[in-house]
Amino acid sequence: MKELARRIRDGELTPREAVEHYLARIEAHAHLNAYITVRADEALAEADTAAQGPLHGVPIAVKDVIDVAGTRTTAASKILADNVPTRDATAVRRLREAGAVILGKLNTHEFAYGATNTSVHFGPARNPYDPERISGGSSGGSGVAAAAELAAGTIGTDTAGSVRIPACFCGVVGHRPSAGLVPTDGVVPTSWSFDTVGPIARTAADCALLLEVIADRPISTEPPGELRIGLVAPLQERADPRIAALVQEAAGFLGPTEPVEPPLLDVAGLIQQLIMLPEATAAHLPWLRTRLADYGTDVRARLLAGLLLPATAYPTGLRARRWYARELGPVLERYDLLAAPAMPTVAPRIDADALPYRRGLIPFNTPWSLAGLPTVSVPCGFVDGLPAGLALVGRPGEDATVLAAAQAIDAARGEVVYKPQPGPKGA
Amino acid sequence: MQGILPTEDDLEAAQAFLEVILPLLPELERRIPPEIAP
Numbered sequence: 001m002k003e004l005a006r007r008i009r010d011g012e013l014t015p016r017e018a019v020e021h022y023l024a025r026i027e028a029h030a031h032l033n034a035y036i037t038v039r040a041d042e043a044l045a046e047a048d049t050a051a052q053g054p055l056h057g058v059p060i061a062v063k064d065v066i067d068v069a070g071t072r073t074t075a076a077s078k079i080l081a082d083n084v085p086t087r088d089a090t091a092v093r094r095l096r097e098a099g100a101v102i103l104g105k106l107n108t109h110e111f112a113y114g115a116t117n118t119s120v121h122f123g124p125a126r127n128p129y130d131p132e133r134i135s136g137g138s139s140g141g142s143g144v145a146a147a148a149e150l151a152a153g154t155i156g157t158d159t160a161g162s163v164r165i166p167a168c169f170c171g172v173v174g175h176r177p178s179a180g181l182v183p184t185d186g187v188v189p190t191s192w193s194f195d196t197v198g199p200i201a202r203t204a205a206d207c208a209l210l211l212e213v214i215a216d217r218p219i220s221t222e223p224p225g226e227l228r229i230g231l232v233a234p235l236q237e238r239a240d241p242r243i244a245a246l247v248q249e250a251a252g253f254l255g256p257t258e259p260v261e262p263p264l265l266d267v268a269g270l271i272q273q274l275i276m277l278p279e280a281t282a283a284h285l286p287w288l289r290t291r292l293a294d295y296g297t298d299v300r301a302r303l304l305a306g307l308l309l310p311a312t313a314y315p316t317g318l319r320a321r322r323w324y325a326r327e328l329g330p331v332l333e334r335y336d337l338l339a340a341p342a343m344p345t346v347a348p349r350i351d352a353d354a355l356p357y358r359r360g361l362i363p364f365n366t367p368w369s370l371a372g373l374p375t376v377s378v379p380c381g382f383v384d385g386l387p388a389g390l391a392l393v394g395r396p397g398e399d400a401t402v403l404a405a406a407q408a409i410d411a412a413r414g415e416v417v418y419k420p421q422p423g424p425k426g427a
Numbered sequence: 428m429q430g431i432l433p434t435e436d437d438l439e440a441a442q443a444f445l446e447v448i449l450p451l452l453p454e455l456e457r458r459i460p461p462e463i464a465p
Contacts, residue, residue, distance in 0.1 A: 292431055300437055
């Protein structure tokens with residue numbers, strides 16, 4: 001993405017040509033189902049008048065829970081299928097002000113409330129490395145589009161893993177920003193306490209540039225020097241041993257690693273559920289009352305669970321979150337970064353039972369989102385020909401350290417180069 | 428009322444979530460130090 005921005009800046013390519021390039025790729029990779037809405041005509045027109053800035057003329061796509069004025073925001077749902085916002089989300093406005101051209105709206109798990117990205121209404125986003133496997137979610141279209149080069153960079157959202165999981169499964173870099181760093185207005189809410197807006201792109205440097213734009217503040221990714229890395233032992237032990245080995249090797253590029261057992265890992269997932277379930281249900285109450293049958297079965301079940309949870313569960317969750325942050329604090333002081341597998345396995349097949357996958361992913365994602373910590377998933381190798389990811393977790397507000405470290409891993413390993421897979425019709 | 432009231436299947440699926448969460452709540456409540464407020 002940075003290279004494309006340079007080529008446009010140096011006059012080697014026009015913004016319109018850049019848009020045309022990606023539109024052709026989107027058409028050639030339609031079987032991956034990365035997009036819900038392609039803004040072909042609008043993007044071509046907007047390319048000619050793109051603002052001057054660090055992303056001048058660069059085609060960027062956003063998850064279809066993020067508002068782009070005049071283009072429908074469906075959240076991959078039947079309920080919002082015809083919902084056309086009149087204003088840009090702040091993140092989108094900042095992208096445009098930096099010169100980006102918004103190429104379209106990317107597939108997501110229905111209402112960003114799940115991690116398989118197999119919407120019954122818009123179909124699954126397919127993993128570029130094996131289209132019979134899930135992209136991960138909920139920002140699955142963002143992961144697919146970044147990996148298969150169907151946009152120069154993408155924006156997703158992460159409530160409990162939704163940027164990190166598809167980045168991991170699709171072999172690209174995804175960053176969940178510190179809580180509050182990027183405004184969430186103009187984004188369909190999942191859970192107000194945990195919702196974040198973050199970049200997914202092919203390199204950590206691209207993610208840093210995108211974050212700089214949507215956070216509207218500088219993100220310095222100077223080489224970090226030797227870092228103190230705590231390797232999260234309980235998660236290493238739970239992951240596929242081949243993934244754990246790749247994670248250990250990649251973390252070692254940053255400095256000496258030391259096994260660490262952060263406190264309360266066993267209850268982090270439970271605590272986040274106690275807060276997230278009622279918040280999501282509260283956000284959906286009007287539709288639960290009138291459009292219940294229009295949800296997919298898994299999202300409907302989650303929303304009803306939030307309705308049936310005892311009222312005391314929510315304050316228990318809030319108290320437990322404070323306790324968790326207090327206990328985790330000393331560990332974060334001891335290390336510059338924590339390192340762990342982003343996911344314990346590679347992407348499962350679309351037709352596999354989703355339950356073990358769903359339960360397996362929680363311990364790898366919620367410990368960091370629960371505390372609002374900046375976390376990146378960066379590719380660290382392949383298992384059975386499918387990407388594996390390393391999660392790097394920083395202190396609140398230290399997104400630059402996290403992304404600088406991810407950039408150092410990119411530099412040490414070399415960018416993962418996606419080799420296109422044949423589609424169902426040899427596309 | 429079809430489309431507004433949950434079906435038996437819906438409630439069963441929601442219950443499956445709660446069956447994982449609810450049994451863990453008393454132990455969590457016991458472990459949170461009393462001085463921690465929401």
